[in-house]
Amino acid sequence: MQFIETRGNDGVLEKKVNFSHAILNPSASFGGLFVPETLPFLGEEFLNKHLESSYKDLALDFLKEFNIDIKDEELQKAVDLYDNFDDKTNACPLIKIEDDLFVHEQYHGPTRAFKDMALQPFGSILSSLAKEKGEEYLILAATSGDTGPAALHTFRDKEGIKVVCLYPDGGTSDVQKLQMVCEDATNLKVIGINGNFDDAQAALKNLLASQSFKDELKKDGIKLSAANSVNFGRIIFQVIYHIHSYIELLRQNEIFMGEKIYLIVPSGNFGNALGGYYARLMGIPIEKILIASNENNILTQWISTGIYDIRDKELKLTSSPAMDILKSSNIERIIFDLFGPSRTKELMSDLNDKNIFILNENEIKKVQEVFNATYSDDEYASKTIKKYSEKSYIMDPHTATCLKAYEDLKDKDLKAVMYSTAEWTKFSSTVLNSLKEDENKYTDKEALEIISKDYNMKIPNSIKSLFSAKINHNTVINKQDIEEEITKFIRK
Numbered sequence: 001m002q003f004i005e006t007r008g009n010d011g012v013l014e015k016k017v018n019f020s021h022a023i024l025n026p027s028a029s030f031g032g033l034f035v036p037e038t039l040p041f042l043g044e045e046f047l048n049k050h051l052e053s054s055y056k057d058l059a060l061d062f063l064k065e066f067n068i069d070i071k072d073e074e075l076q077k078a079v080d081l082y083d084n085f086d087d088k089t090n091a092c093p094l095i096k097i098e099d100d101l102f103v104h105e106q107y108h109g110p111t112r113a114f115k116d117m118a119l120q121p122f123g124s125i126l127s128s129l130a131k132e133k134g135e136e137y138l139i140l141a142a143t144s145g146d147t148g149p150a151a152l153h154t155f156r157d158k159e160g161i162k163v164v165c166l167y168p169d170g171g172t173s174d175v176q177k178l179q180m181v182c183e184d185a186t187n188l189k190v191i192g193i194n195g196n197f198d199d200a201q202a203a204l205k206n207l208l209a210s211q212s213f214k215d216e217l218k219k220d221g222i223k224l225s226a227a228n229s230v231n232f233g234r235i236i237f238q239v240i241y242h243i244h245s246y247i248e249l250l251r252q253n254e255i256f257m258g259e260k261i262y263l264i265v266p267s268g269n270f271g272n273a274l275g276g277y278y279a280r281l282m283g284i285p286i287e288k289i290l291i292a293s294n295e296n297n298i299l300t301q302w303i304s305t306g307i308y309d310i311r312d313k314e315l316k317l318t319s320s321p322a323m324d325i326l327k328s329s330n331i332e333r334i335i336f337d338l339f340g341p342s343r344t345k346e347l348m349s350d351l352n353d354k355n356i357f358i359l360n361e362n363e364i365k366k367v368q369e370v371f372n373a374t375y376s377d378d379e380y381a382s383k384t385i386k387k388y389s390e391k392s393y394i395m396d397p398h399t400a401t402c403l404k405a406y407e408d409l410k411d412k413d414l415k416a417v418m419y420s421t422a423e424w425t426k427f428s429s430t431v432l433n434s435l436k437e438d439e440n441k442y443t444d445k446e447a448l449e450i451i452s453k454d455y456n457m458k459i460p461n462s463i464k465s466l467f468s469a470k471i472n473h474n475t476v477i478n479k480q481d482i483e484e485e486i487t488k489f490i491r492k
């Protein structure tokens with residue numbers, strides 16, 4: 001399997017690369033992304049073959065279909081990490097909450113959010129490549145709260161990899177912050193920034209673009225790589241769970257083989273939704289993918305009108321921070337698949353230069369054949385959490401946005417799978433406000449204890465133990481000092 005570039009080739013970089021190249025050096029010509037040249041077709045035969053498979057066996061066979069340049073034993077090691085999820089055989093349980101609506105819980109991994117689904121195996125593969133090549137990579141991550149813990153966890157003590165993780169001080173939940181600052185591996189550095197997530201992300205982008213910074217790293221023999229969701233090494237693992245949710249519906253006798261289903265995806269950078277799009281192309285019977293957003297509703301605007309316009313948009317801070325986004329990177333891969341490289345380059349330059357791009361009538365129709373989108377506000381999420389708690393199901397605020405898409409957009413009498421991307425334990429104070437219909441400021445510790453007692457909910461040990469863990473990272477600095485801090489860490 002070879003990988004090609006979404007914005008075409010600049011004549012300098014290789015025209016086609018293999019998987020390991022695409023994940024170690026994820027930036028393609030003209031600032032584009034890598035995409036698979038072709039996708040294997042799976043369809044019913046593959047589904048039938050895996051009716052009895054564990055999640056990891058399904059994942060392994062899926063990866064083999066892609067025929068990538070990673071040794072079988074490394075693939076095996078990567079998928080073995082799903083053994084550490086709550087249920088060894090079933091990484092993502094599928095729970096029925098309405099006659100035609102099912103929640104696929106993607107948060108049963110070590111850091112209790114869906115980032116683990118891809119970052120756990122991805123980390124294993126990336127570090128095995130670094131080791132094999134005898135190279136040292138620095139991974140820079142900026143996080144609004146879920147990517148950071150998942151990236152740190154997967155790379156802890158991994159040979160050939162150093163990770164620096166920037167987070168906005170005061171901008172994450174207590175639990176998310178503790179998950180980062182209590183990490184104690186020597187190859188990890190966690191830095192709080194005085195500012196918001198945008199500041200952290202902008203600082204990181206500047207560094208990635210800075211030649212003097214790269215030159216400094218070179219002196220130490222270190223290369224830069226990235227673990228954000230534009231890396232195809234994460235996307236490949238995000239196709240698998242969409243196939244798994246279909247198989248779970250078959251197992252639970254909720255659908256017959258070939259029956260179409262809806263997917264409902266709470267979206268930010270569109271990695272999750274892109275995985276569903278690829279699963280559909282690969283022959284999984286998916287009617288449509290319904291996109292749920294919060295008040296940062298750029299995806300709703302784009303999918304309903306074809307216009308992606310961020311000229312006058314400001315980021316709003318919502319109760320679902322992992323979906324607070326203006327530039328959703330992975331829609332580029334959808335645009336490439338539908339309209340090809342030269343059109344993708346054109347539209348992406350418009351977005352870069354003018355902060356707007358516009359699809360024509362024909363193009364809008366093509367997008368709408370697969371996607372439909374809507375959004376909701378924090379009040380809607382709060383009421384939804386309350387409503388389902390009365391049916392004994394506790395969900396987090398990101399998950400709650402899916403119900404709006406279920407209500408507004410599901411226009412056929414087919415079953416729907418909605419994705420739960422975080423456990424309630426990561427956003428417990430917001431969840432408690434919803435349950436109690438109050439606006440008190442609870443610490444996460446208080447909220448966890450109250451919810452666990454009043455609603456008989458289990459708190460996983462990985463969360464409970466955070467409150468007595470030793471804090472190993474207490475660096476909080478201003479943006480302009482980031483580069484110096486990173487250099488210090490590398491040379492220590």
Ligand SMILES: *Cc1c(COP(=O)(O)O)cnc(C)c1O
Nearest residue numbers: 146267268269270271272322421
């Ligand atoms: C990252 C994240 C999302 C958004 O997923 P994308 O793949 O970026 O669209 C949604 N919910 C939670 C809890 C997340 O951590």
